[in-house]
Amino acid sequence: MKKIIDVCCGPKGMWFDKNESRTIFMDNRKEQHIVCVRKNGKSDTITITPDIIGDFTKINFPDSTFCLVVFDPPHMKRKNPGSVLSLQYGVLYDNWKEIISGGFSECFRVLKPNGILIFKWCEYSIKISDVLKLTNQKPLFGHRVGKRLNTHWVCFMKDEDARAENQGSRPNFVQQPQGEKPKYTWHESGSSPLL
DSSP: SSEETTTTTTTTTTTTTTOOOOEEEEEEEOOOEEEEOOOOOOOEEEEEOOOOOOBTTOSOTTTOOOEEEEEOOOOSSSTTTHHHHHHHBBBTTTTTTHHHHHHHHHHHHHEEEEEEEEEEEESSSOHHHHHTOOOSSOOOOOEEEEEOOEHHHHHHHHOOOOOOTTSSSOOOOOOOOOOOSSSOOOOOOOOOOOO
């Protein structure tokens, strides 16, 4: 069993090795978008190729599976769902608090005791202080980066005796019913399946 899961990997932009062998890459979509065609005929694309399709509010793994969980959810409220940023990072809707809270809960559920959760958030439209209120887990430390210092990297460690908020109240294996759509979406239109 692999030791790491990235629960919403998108185009794996932060990964040095986009095929990191110890990691399961998960996303709720598998698609490719051509975002720019250059004069020389070459095109720039956004490619999302997860190992598994899944919803980070219903992670399909047993409790205490992973040593490291990476959680980099969509951070923009729905404004321009067809923009390059939206295609790359996704968008959130009015129920964003429920979505992010559910994501935190599931990430901690599948994290082993003493395991590490790396959380990344950009204060594009929602402050990090409002987002951190959506989990009862306390961060260890964090770092702000970017030209405007609005991207935050936050590190959590699951207590050895701690249990996730919903651990024990659900079955070990959570399966999303067939045909049920995720509670969040990356975009509304313009998607094309991977070739």
